[in-house]
Structure formats: C-alpha cells, structure tokens
Amino acid sequence: xxxxxxxxxxxxxxxxxxxxxxxxxxxxxxxxxxxxxxxxxxxxxxxxxxxxxx
Amino acid sequence: xxxxxxxxxxxxxxxxxxxxxxxxxxxxxxxxxxxxxxxxxxxxxxxxxxxxxxxxxxxxxxxxxxxxxxxxxxxxxxxxxxxxxxxxxxxxxxxxxxxxxxxxxxxxxxxxxxxxxxxxxxxxxxxxxxxxxxxxxxxxxxxxxxxxxxxxxxxxxxxxxxxxxxxxxxxxxxxxxxxxxxxxxxxxxxxxxxxxxxxxxxxxxxxxxxxxxxxxxxxxxxxxxxxxxxxxxxxxxxxxxxxxxxxxxxxxxxxxxxxxxxxxxxxxxxxxxxxxxxxxxxxxxxxxxxxxxxxxxxxxxxxxxxxxxxxxxxxxxxxxxxxxxxxxxxxxxxxxxxxxxxxxxxxxxxxxxxxxxxxxxxxxxxxxxxxxxxxxxxxxxxxxxxxxxxxxxxxxxxxxxxxxxxxxxxxxxxxxxxxxxxxxxxxxxxxxxxxxxxxxxxxxxxxxxxxxxxxxxxxxxxxxxxxxxxxxxxxxxxxxxxxxxxxxxxxxxxxxxxxxxxxxxxxxxxxxxxxxxxxxxxxxxxxxxxxxxxxxxxxxxxxxxxxxxxxxxxxxxxxxxxxxxxxxx
Numbered sequence: 107x108x109x110x111x112x113x114x115x116x117x118x119x120x121x122x123x124x125x126x127x128x129x130x131x132x133x134x135x136x137x138x139x140x141x142x143x144x145x146x147x148x149x150x151x152x153x154x155x156x157x158x159x160x
Numbered sequence: 161x162x163x164x165x166x167x168x169x170x171x172x173x174x175x176x177x178x179x180x181x182x183x184x185x186x187x188x189x190x191x192x193x194x195x196x197x198x199x200x201x202x203x204x205x206x207x208x209x210x211x212x213x214x215x216x217x218x219x220x221x222x223x224x225x226x227x228x229x230x231x232x233x234x235x236x237x238x239x240x241x242x243x244x245x246x247x248x249x250x251x252x253x254x255x256x257x258x259x260x261x262x263x264x265x266x267x268x269x270x271x272x273x274x275x276x277x278x279x280x281x282x283x284x285x286x287x288x289x290x291x292x293x294x295x296x297x298x299x300x301x302x303x304x305x306x307x308x309x310x311x312x313x314x315x316x317x318x319x320x321x322x323x324x325x326x327x328x329x330x331x332x333x334x335x336x337x338x339x340x341x342x343x344x345x346x347x348x349x350x351x352x353x354x355x356x357x358x359x360x361x362x363x364x365x366x367x368x369x370x371x372x373x374x375x376x377x378x379x380x381x382x383x384x385x386x387x388x389x390x391x392x393x394x395x396x397x398x399x400x401x402x403x404x405x406x407x408x409x410x411x412x413x414x415x416x417x418x419x420x421x422x423x424x425x426x427x428x429x430x431x432x433x434x435x436x437x438x439x440x441x442x443x444x445x446x447x448x449x450x451x452x453x454x455x456x457x458x459x460x461x462x463x464x465x466x467x468x469x470x471x472x473x474x475x476x477x478x479x480x481x482x483x484x485x486x487x488x489x490x491x492x493x494x495x496x497x498x499x500x501x502x503x504x505x506x507x508x509x510x511x512x513x514x515x516x517x518x519x520x521x522x523x524x525x526x527x528x529x530x531x532x533x534x535x536x537x538x539x540x541x542x543x544x545x546x547x548x549x550x551x552x553x554x555x556x557x558x559x560x561x562x563x564x565x566x567x568x569x570x571x572x573x574x575x576x577x578x579x580x581x582x583x584x585x586x587x588x589x590x591x592x593x594x595x596x597x598x599x600x601x602x603x604x605x606x607x608x609x610x611x612x613x614x615x616x617x618x619x620x621x622x623x624x625x626x627x628x629x630x631x632x633x634x635x636x637x638x639x640x641x642x643x644x645x646x647x648x649x650x651x652x653x654x655x656x657x658x659x660x661x662x663x664x665x666x667x668x669x670x671x672x673x674x675x676x677x678x679x680x681x682x683x684x685x686x687x688x689x690x691x692x693x694x695x696x697x698x699x700x701x702x703x704x705x706x707x708x709x710x711x712x713x714x715x716x717x718x719x720x721x722x723x724x725x726x727x728x729x
Contacts, residue, residue, distance in 0.1 A: 159368025
C-alpha cells in the first residue's frame with residue numbers, strides 16, 4: 107500500500123471575488139441580497155401565520 | 161423498545177461512526193486533521209455547520225419548550241441570516257487569505273500573542289463548560305425514560321465520539337455529520353407525519369387559540385425573553401460571534417475545496433435555519449394539541465421522577481393532585497371538543513364563549529400541573545421539576561411504531577455525536593495551535609508530532625467532557641443554560657474580532673485590557689440585572705469596542721504595522 111500523498115497547502119490567495127457559480131447569480135452581493143429578501147419573506151410569512159392563528 | 165429498535169439505533173449510530181473512522185483512518189496531515197478534506201463540497205459543509213449547531217437539546221428540548229410556551233423561540237434565529245452574510249463577506253475571506261487553522265491564530269497575526277491567548281482561553285473556557293452539558297443532556301433524558309444507567313449512557317456516547325474524532329479529526333467529523341443529518345431529517349420528518357396523522361381536524365386553530373402559535377412579537381419591551389427585536393439584534397450578535405469566532409464553526413467552513421464552498425455552505429444555513437427551527441417548534445405546539453385528546457396524558461411528563469416521589473412522604477398529596485388533574489383534563493377535553501364544533505359556526509358570540517371556556521379550562525389544568533411541580537419541590541427541594549424535555553420523547557415512545565422508535569432515538573444520539581465531535585475537534589485544534597504550538601514554536605515543523613498532539617488533545621477534551629457530565633450537576637433548562645453561557649462570553653470575543661477587522665488603529669494591549677474589563681462588566685451585570693440574556697451579546701461587544709477605542713487613545717502602543725491584508729479596507 108502506498109502512503110497517501112501529502113495535501114497541497116490551502117490556497118492562501120483565495121479569490122475574494124470568485125464567482126458564486128450559482129445559476130442566476132453573477133456576484134456574491136447578489137447572493138447576499140437574495141438571502142436578505144428570503145429572510146424578509148420568512149418574517150412576513152411568520153407574522154401572517156401568527157395573525158392567522160391568533 | 162424491542163429488538164428492531166435496538167437494531168436500528170445501534171446500526172445507525174455505530175455504523176456511521178465506524179464508517180467515518182474507517183474512511184478517514186489515514187488522516188496524518190495536520191491540514192486534513194484540523195481543516196478536513198479539501199474536496200469537501202458546499203452541501204456537506206452546509207450540513208456540517210447545521211449539525212454542529214443543532215445538538216440533541218435542539219430536538220428534545222425545543223419541542224418541549226414550544227409545548228409549554230409556544231413557538232416564540234424561533235425569533236432567536238432572526239439575526240442568523242444577517243450574521244452569516246457578514247461572516248461570508250468579512251470573516252471567511254480574511255481567515256482563508258491568512259491560511260489560519262483557528263480564528264484565534266488570526267488575533268495573533270493582527271494584534272499580539274497575549275490577545276490571541278485571551279481569545280483562545282475564552283473559547284476553551286466557555287466550550288469546555290458547555291461540552292459537559294452537550295453530552296449530559298441527551299443522556300439524562302434518555303436514561304430516565306428508557307431506564308438505562310445514566311453513567312453508562314454518558315460513557316458509551318462519549319467513547320464512540322472520541323473514537324472516530326480522534327481517528328479522523330475534522331475529516332471524520334464532516335463526513336459523519338452529513339450522514340447524521342440525513343438520519344435526523346428522516347427521523348424528524350417521520351415523527352411529524354405520524355403526529356399530523358394523529359391530530360384532530362382544527363389542530364392548528366386550537367394551538368393558535370391556546371396562544372401556542374405566536375411566532376413573531378414586535379414588542380419593544382426588553383424584559384421579554386423572545387421578541388422580534390431581541391432576536392434580530394441579540395441574535396445577530398450571538399450568531400456573528402458563534403459563526404465568526406467560535407472555532408467549532410470556523411473549522412467547518414475553513415475546510416472545503418475553496419472559499420466558494422465555505423460561503424455557499426454558510427448561505428445554505430442562512431436560508432434553511434429559520435424554516436428548520438420553525439418546523440421543530442411547530443412539532444412542539446402540535447404536540448400540545450395532541451396531548452389534549454390523549455386519555456393518559458400525565459400530570460408530569462418525567463414519569464420516573466414522579467414515581468420516585470409518589471412512593472415517598474408526599475405520595476398522598478401527589479396522588480390527590482393527579483386525580484384532580486385527571487378530572488380537570490376531562491373538563492378541558494370537553495371544552496376543547498365544544499370549541500372545535502363551534503369554531504365554524506355562524507354565531508360569533510357562541511364561538512367566543514366556547515373559546516373563553518376552553519382557555520379557562522386549560523388554565524385550570526396548567527395550574528394543577530404547576531401545583532404538582534410545587535408539591536415535588538416541597539417533597540424535595542432538589543427535585544427536577546422541569547418536565548418539558550420529556551414531552552417529545554413520551555410521544556416517540558408511546559405513539560411511533562417499532563423500528564421508528566429506534567430511528568428517533570438514533571436522531572437523538574446522532575445529534576449528540578455530531579455536535580460533540582465538532583466541539584472536541586475545535587477544542588483540540590485550539591489547544592494544539594494556540595496553546596501547544598504557541599509555547600513550543602520549534603515543534604511546528606514536525607507534522608507527525610503535531611497530528612499526534614492534536615489527537616491527544618481530542619481524547620483529553622473528550623475525557624474531560626465525560627468526567628464533567630458524570631460528576632457535575634447541570635441546570636434543568638439545558639438549552640437556555642447553553643445560550644446563557646454563550647451570551648456571557650460571546651459578546652466580548654466578538655468585540656475583539658470586530659476591533660481587529662474594522663478598527664485598524666487599535667493595537668494589542670488596548671484591546672486586551674478592554675476585553676478583560678468588558679468581560680468583568682458583563683459578569684457583574686448578569687448577576688445584578690434581570691434583562692433578556694441575548695442582550696449581553698450586544699453589551700459585551702459594545703463595551704469591548706468602546707473600551708478599546710478609549711484605551712487606544714490613552715495607552716501608548718507600538719507604531720502601526722501593515723494591516724491591509726488582515727483588516728477590512
């Protein structure tokens with residue numbers, strides 16, 4: 107059995123501007139805005155849920 | 161439990177642990193041992209982050225808490241998505257750029273050795289205390305309900321998690337967490353479906369009428385424990401501190417093929433966490449309705465504790481209370497049925513009257529439950545009077561078919577193992593990198609020795625957690641105990657990191673003194689004020705930042721060094 111290869115060091119020059127690679131999103135700020143919009147939608151839905159069953 | 165349940169439970173628990181240990185048995189490089197496999201994708205990282213945060217307490221205590229006081233706890237997670245965005249945009253890029261193993265290593269590069277040690281020690285202290293709770297919590301509940309020996313349950317759980325975490329380190333933790341989360345999702349979904357099938361029509365309306373479905377409360381009252389504002393602001397600081405500076409989480413997203421995988425794993429949690437927590441507390445609110453219509457709903461869900469005292473000197477009183485409870489429950493059931501029949505009627509006065517009578521009948525039942533708890537305390541001031549942690553497990557054991565009982569118990573153990581493993585791995589990483597290597601810098605080049613030391617630290621912290629769980633006496637409300645401990649320490653740690661990232665002019669000594677002063681302030685305030693504990697995250701953080709700025713102006717620090725790569729421009 108051959109010993110495992112030593113791992114290459116982590117890329118220390120991580121690409122801060124690396125594309126998210128998610129369909130529909132060209133930049134990370136776009137992903138962040140989507141998450142904020144999703145969060146607001148969830149809060150609105152929970153508020154409506156509270157009201158519906160009050 | 162029958163043989164099928166045992167087979168499912170042990171097969172799942174030991175199978176995943178053995179698989180994780182076997183797949184990662186050749187982990188002999190420090191990078192892989194502390195950061196995990198570099199081919200790990202965002203889905204696995206996302207599940208790993210989720211598994212690290214959600215321990216058994218999440219799945220046992222939260223439904224019980226919702227059973228008692230509704231689903232408002234979900235608001236505690238409102239700050240989480242925003243915090244994860246900040247971690248993605250600020251923390252993660254800098255950590256990866258510097259190639260650090262631990263978050264506290266960054267403090268050493270940005271400030272100095274003593275600030276790094278302070279950050280590491282605050283983490284080790286806080287996590288060390290919590291590590292006993294996370295292993296004790298499932299053991300006390302499951303051993304009590306199933307009649308297992310508490311010490312054996314603690315030992316068994318502890319040894320299994322030590323075995324595979326020592327063997328494969330972070331790689332094993334991430335790998336096993338993926339499969340453990342699959343078991344958890346499958347098990348919780350099964351329990352939810354069975355519960356839905358057993359509920360009467362109008363269950364949601366009834367839970368709402370009983371005040372169990374108030375998910376959002378916009379009240380600005382700071383003395384209220386769960387509101388939109390405390391959840392958004394306090395939760396933001398708590399989450400920012402937890403995901404940005406707690407090594408057990410930092411370690412999860414520092415691994416992976418690239419920064420992209422870590423970022424997407426965090427965003428996966430930002431999107432999924434609130435719906436997931438809502439689902440868990442909803443189970444508790446619906447359990448409340450379910451137990452309304454059960455003929456044998458106990459006055460006190462911790463049956464072992466109740467039985468112990470009914471045989472003692474207060475037995476007659478407890479039996480009398482139990483009979484009173486049965487009578488009142490029967491009235492409450494009638495009123496609930498009357499309301500269910502009237503709720504669709506045309507006459508609003510009849511509907512309102514039926515609802516008022518149902519709520520009043522339930523209040524009488526709750527009052528008797530409280531009397532029973534007071535009677536237990538009268539019998540023994542050390543009696544465990546919080547029984548909400550036993551609500552969900554009572555449902556599992558009494559309502560699920562065999563095989564699924566084993567699966568749900570596997571959920572409880574899988575969640576215990578997954579959070580515990582990440583915790584041990586983080587404690588070991590911090591001990592190795594920030595303490596051992598800090599004091600033995602020459603040993604840093606000996607890769608094999610570093611891995612050996614990390615393995616020893618993993619075993620040591622695991623043994624300490626077991627010892628702590630075996631001999632310590634913990635607060636009854638375990639999930640709150642964990643959050644309170646975290647809130648006392650996290651704010652200050654977050655303050656140190658925020659100064660590091662955003663206040664370029666502040667140097668090591670001012671932030672070090674400021675952090676100690678802020679921590680002392682938070683501890684004094686905790687013991688002298690009664691405000692919601694989430695606010696201590698903000699207070700600790702703000703105090704640390706403000707003190708740092710003031711002290712920087714007062715204390716003469718060494719000249720500024722180049723910080724462009726390690727701060728936010």
